[in-house]
Amino acid sequence: MKTLLVALAAVLLASGAVMAAPQQARIEVSELFCPSCPLIAAQAVKSIDSVEIIEGDYDQDAETIVFLVSFDDAVTNAEEIADAPFEYGYPGRVLEMLTGS
Numbered sequence: 001m002k003t004l005l006v007a008l009a010a011v012l013l014a015s016g017a018v019m020a021a022p023q024q025a026r027i028e029v030s031e032l033f034c035p036s037c038p039l040i041a042a043q044a045v046k047s048i049d050s051v052e053i054i055e056g057d058y059d060q061d062a063e064t065i066v067f068l069v070s071f072d073d074a075v076t077n078a079e080e081i082a083d084a085p086f087e088y089g090y091p092g093r094v095l096e097m098l099t100g101s
Contacts, residue, residue, distance in 0.1 A: 020074030024054070024098040027078065029085045030064045037090065038065045044085040045092075050075040066095065 029041040038058045042065075045051060050072035058065045069081055082092035 020072055022070055023073045023078070024068065024070050025078040025081065026095040026098070027067045027069055027082045027092055028064055028095050029067070029082075029090045029092045030062075031090055032058070032063045032065060037063075040088050041065060041085040041090050041092075042067070044088055044090070045069060045081055048076050048081050048084050051081055068098075 027045065029038075029045075032038050032041060038056065042053060042056060045067055046053060048071070052070045054068040054070055056065050056067050069078075071078075071081060078094045078097060082094050085092045
């Protein structure tokens with residue numbers, strides 16, 4: 001009976017891993033008033049588990065940065081990533097979701 005339960009648990013865990021999919025999104029962070037603001041915003045974004053910044057496009061005049069991020073949708077979502085910089089006073093928003101990579 002224990003063997004059956006262990007086997008069933010392994011199948012359920014494996015099927016959950018199959019459902020997880022890498023995702024990509026464009027996240028905009030604004031109100032970046034100083035030269036170190038984009039770096040702080042990037043650190044906040046990267047602090048979310050499974051998030052990687054693929055590229056960042058900083059517009060000094062507009063005081064915004066747009067990050068292209070990849071993440072595991074079983075661990076986090078784009079809204080959580082966009083909210084991370086707000087802890088440091090930088091509002092973020094999801095610009096667009098892209099297909100999984």
